[in-house]
Amino acid sequence: MPADGGLLDWVPAGDRGAGLFLPSEYLVKPATERWERREAMRLRREVFCAEQGLFGRDDRDTADRSALLLVAVSCLSGMPEQVVGTVRLHESAPGEWQGSRLAVHRDYRRVAWLGSELIRLAVGTAHARGAWRFTAQVQAQNVPLFRRLHWHTLEEIELHGRPHHRMQANLAHYPPCKAAGFVSMPRRAA
Ligand SMILES: CC(C)(COP(=O)(O)OP(=O)(O)OC[C@H]1O[C@@H](n2cnc3c(N)ncnc32)[C@H](O)[C@@H]1OP(=O)(O)O)[C@@H](O)C(=O)NCCC(=O)NCCS
Numbered sequence: 001m002p003a004d005g006g007l008l009d010w011v012p013a014g015d016r017g018a019g020l021f022l023p024s025e026y027l028v029k030p031a032t033e034r035w036e037r038r039e040a041m042r043l044r045r046e047v048f049c050a051e052q053g054l055f056g057r058d059d060r061d062t063a064d065r066s067a068l069l070l071v072a073v074s075c076l077s078g079m080p081e082q083v084v085g086t087v088r089l090h091e092s093a094p095g096e097w098q099g100s101r102l103a104v105h106r107d108y109r110r111v112a113w114l115g116s117e118l119i120r121l122a123v124g125t126a127h128a129r130g131a132w133r134f135t136a137q138v139q140a141q142n143v144p145l146f147r148r149l150h151w152h153t154l155e156e157i158e159l160h161g162r163p164h165h166r167m168q169a170n171l172a173h174y175p176p177c178k179a180a181g182f183v184s185m186p187r188r189a190a
Contacts, residue, residue, distance in 0.1 A: 030070055112184045123169045134168065
């Protein structure tokens, strides 16, 4: 155990609840380990099947055969601990990339910009692989988040009976990224 008893690995969750602590460091990276892929799929089922009811028991589809899977992993004492976010990206036609299945664990939303960082790594990675266009079908409630991240609406559509926007990222704001990932940290409570 570290000299501080591991306490430096946790930060107060602020307005999320007195006495609640969250890990102080997250890795946003491609899923390279089998457990990371397994836990990312579990998180997708929790979010898209159980929480949102968009799919039955399993949200996997043909895009998963070729998609690159990214994860956000919480760390304790510098060691990866839990997959708390995920997104996938795939090339649907030469140079045309799509992102989908963006999900952050309920307890880790709005704490460490994990959704934003997953989007940044997804688009930057595709850009580095030659993307000239990156699009996603965004649930209507998330459109403001994507707009702030320099995406614009191409068309409004209905998917799974819910309103969505087909949106495109402005690649000028997403430099090609060949890094193995990012470290993301939560904003500490005052
Ligand atoms: C959409 C989703 C992925 C966003 O994940 P997230 O990690 O909460 O995203 P971010 O933290 O990057 O940004 C979300 C918001 O929290 C804010 N935020 C981020 N970190 C913060 C912090 N430390 N303190 C205060 N606010 C913070 C951001 O400014 C942003 O503000 P907004 O609500 O006004 O848009 C997540 O809500 C989710 O999984 N939803 C369910 C599934 C879903 O809808 N998927 C997307 C399909 S298109």
